[in-house]
Amino acid sequence: ADKTHNLSNARSKVLEAAKQGAKLVVLPECFNSPYGTKYFDKYAETLLPSPPTESQSPTFHALSKLAKEANVYLVGGSIPERDDTKKELYNTSLTFSPSGDLLATHRKVHLFDIDIPGKIKFKESDVLSPGNKITLIDLPEYGKIAVAICYDIRFPELATIAARRGAFLLLYPGAFNLTTGALHWELLARARATDNQVYVGLCSPARDMQAEYNAWGHSMVVDPNAEVLQQLDEKEGVLVEELKAGKIEECRKGIPLYTQRRFDVYPDVSEGGKFEE
Ligand SMILES: O=C(O)CCC(=O)C(=O)O
Numbered sequence: 120a121d122k123t124h125n126l127s128n129a130r131s132k133v134l135e136a137a138k139q140g141a142k143l144v145v146l147p148e149c150f151n152s153p154y155g156t157k158y159f160d161k162y163a164e165t166l167l168p169s170p171p172t173e174s175q176s177p178t179f180h181a182l183s184k185l186a187k188e189a190n191v192y193l194v195g196g197s198i199p200e201r202d203d204t205k206k207e208l209y210n211t212s213l214t215f216s217p218s219g220d221l222l223a224t225h226r227k228v229h230l231f232d233i234d235i236p237g238k239i240k241f242k243e244s245d246v247l248s249p250g251n252k253i254t255l256i257d258l259p260e261y262g263k264i265a266v267a268i269c270y271d272i273r274f275p276e277l278a279t280i281a282a283r284r285g286a287f288l289l290l291y292p293g294a295f296n297l298t299t300g301a302l303h304w305e306l307l308a309r310a311r312a313t314d315n316q317v318y319v320g321l322c323s324p325a326r327d328m329q330a331e332y333n334a335w336g337h338s339m340v341v342d343p344n345a346e347v348l349q350q351l352d353e354k355e356g357v358l359v360e361e362l363k364a365g366k367i368e369e370c371r372k373g374i375p376l377y378t379q380r381r382f383d384v385y386p387d388v389s390e391g392g393k394f395e396e
Pocket residue numbers: 148230231268269270271273293294295296299300303
């Protein structure tokens with residue numbers, strides 16, 4: 120619940136990852152606040168017009184400074200955002216360059232509204248509004264990555280369009296729970312990797328059984344063959360993995376989905392193709 124503590128904890132983890140050689144660091148969904156519809160308004164920060172002042176968004180400034188200090192690309196998980204002009208709240212991810220410049224903003228596109236009787240009910244759309252774009256970010260030394268948030272991973276079209284437009288890595292800060300985490304967390308990471316033959320990274324908050332929402336944890340990196348390269352458990356930790364240049368091409372050469380698609384039978388979603396019966 121303590122934002123200042125969360126920011127300083129994030130700082131020490133990012134510096135630890137950088138020390139271990141990370142060049143791109145990802146934080147979890149809602150890393151600076153509790154996860155829950157009743158908390159978003161209280162914790163929300165104003166990001167527009169950009170750059171916000173320190174008092175409008177202490178997290179924006181903390182992340183920008185931290186990216187520079189650690190000399191890494193920093194995907195700042197997500198935070199609750201307040202858009203003052205529209206009087207709306209969003210679940211928003213900010214990505215900074217190693218010089219501390221804001222590179223991209225992703226507002227969660229698919230809101231987490233589910234109701235599994237006896238297990239879990241959650242309705243982000245009670246308080247949040249959805250974003251309306253796919254977020255591709257060009258990292259000049261490495262290539263393009265895509266950032267989306269948690270529930271967004273359940274929608275393969277978003278991942279496919281990002282991959283088809285050149286992303287080599289799909290990153291999802293996300294906080295699955297004890298019900299859907301056990302069912303689908305790893306499956307979805309591996310599915311998006313299999314569909315698109317790209318790397319996939321998921322970053323979850325650690326599990327806190329005192330909190331109202333119990334996150335699944337299990338942050339992981341999956342390779343383009345859908346092999347889990349590394350996975351944390353439910354506790355707090357730092358996962359560092361090297362992505363190998365050439366792995367995507369090798370995988371696509373072996374299983375050449377890219378040249379075998381039948382856009383004469385179904386539309387190319389990345390080209391906005393329409394289905395005609
Ligand atoms: O898709 C799920 O099962 C969990 C999604 C979620 O927790 C979220 O979008 O924050």
